[in-house]
Amino acid sequence: MASIQLKNVRKSFGAVNVIKGVDLEVRSGEFMVFVGPSGCGKSTLLRLISGLEDITSGEMLFDGTVVNNLAPSKRGIAMVFQSYALYPHMKVSENMAFGMELAKSSQSEIDKRVSEAANMLQITPYLDRLPKQLSGGQRQRVAIGRAIVRDPRVFLFDEPLSNLDAALRVATRLEIAKLHHKMNNVTMIYVTHDQVEAMTLADRICVLRDGLVEQVGSPLELYEQPNSLFVAGFIGSPKMNFITGVAAEPYKCQTLGVRSEHLEIVPAHGVWNGTVVHTENLGSDSFVYVDIGQEEPVVVRVNGTAHFAPGAPLQFSPINNKVYRFGADGKPLKA
């Protein structure tokens, strides 16, 4: 367990500034998720924390000690890579033991730690196989096992699920969540571009945009109190509806944000009216796409199934006036 502090951390590759001054504290034992669109610098930030990249300026502290120039192996971290990064010529057990073996740990200690990790991840039957004889999900579990064997202060995950298929992704997501509980809440930092992964795993989420921290907070804080148009649009699925121009006028703001689950279809006197473009029936709920003259159709969530013919007229209003008002600068307007 360790707390990590970043103080005005910057990173440039030549003339390109990737991280443009990040201040962040990752609390001890916390599951922190970095999320953002591709190119926002989230993976670079993780690599700076791991020590695989040097920071250009600023300070990085682990438990209050500056680690700017400390080698990755001395930071007490373990990293799980997107591509698994298993040693292809070594058996699963050798992959997991390699680091300890070179650190000259006793054979009994190595065996104990490897078998414990293998048990935890249910990969004991594969210990004698080569990585190429495993499926993607099994390889990812071996990579996680290798990280566990290192007994690190901090776990770093770099988009660990993005090479898995959808079903396996959900299952492995759960595994990682369980792992965090089982490992006595060791500090974990997890990078993803998938906001659903972020919402389901994180204690706190750090939304990054263009090399800067946009907002840090618990999943619900980000969902309920986004402090910018960007975060409002990034967190939540389906994406928050943004209504601009004349349609937003009744609320006296530049952009009005309203989530599909906070809209209800009304028979008459709706705030907005338009025509149905398309309906997605998912069984438990349905999403109705309504054209009200905006650039993109507005999505309205309906409980259960919905039957609207394309072109049918529809009126809808926000439930309990749950709307987000944003000014011209993309920041929320005070009520």
Place this chain on the structure above:
Amino acid sequence: MTSQNLNVTDARNAPTVKVLGTSELTQERLRAAMWFLVPMLLVLAVVAGWPLYRTIYFSLTNASLTSLSGATFVGFDNYYSSTTLKSGKVLYDGILVDSDWWNAVWNTIRFSVVSVVLEAFFGMIVALFLNADFKGRGIVRAAILVPWAIPTIVSAKMWSWMLNDQFGIINDVLKRLGFIEKGIAWTASDATAMLAVLVVDVWKTTPFMALLILAGLQQIPKDIYEAADVDGVHPVKQFFRITLPLVRPALMVAIIFRMLDAMRIFDLIYVLTPNSSSTKTISVLAKENLFDFDKFAYGSAESTVLFLIIAVMAALYIWLGKVRFDGGDR
């Protein structure tokens, strides 16, 4: 029920379909493959098969350059024969009891092993260097191939001038630096001739080796080195525990290719150290017997044995390739 029955029938039918499986498409593919192969097989038969057959045939006759058509069959006499004289003394003949032959075999093996080991060693160093990221890497990669691109006759002549005992630049430099007092006849002296040949061959062929190894190095994913950094693996250990095992398949292919090539070395030695018994290899000796000494059948026998040695090595390589070379990919 119906659908289950249907599945069972499907499963039973499947293998039959496969057995019959020469569909029109498959037949067309086989035919196309054959037509693509035929020209190659014809060319090989004419330029490799026929000469090889003639060589083996002549090695079993008493042919000489002047009477190739008048050759008569003598069995394995060119390889090994014994005659008992009236006095009871037994005389042995044939390449297997020829000291010149064994000297050439020894020279060939010595040259091949030493040159290939050195080339693999230096080739690995050059490949590791070229695999690193630096400015102008493309130009360096192209430049490093120059020694290999120069025709052997040209580079051999060039080196023979550089190594000349009176006018050569190498002796001149060594003299000025005070290492030697008198020019050394590198290519002519028995003590240094093999050394000279090895130096020139290593200079010439290391780039080729480096390029083959480099191709292998580039197959290794970069992220496992990052995993090793996180594991705290020292760079030297990373080389021996990760790079070397993973590049081994490519390295083995390169070494065996070079080995087969080195076993039949001729041009470099013929130009650089003509008529030196300390560097004469099987190919050079066979050429002497075939054309200079008018012992055509005897030279053919020597060529045949060289062919057999190389054929066994090639077969060994293919066998090893099947058994052991699968450790590299994932």
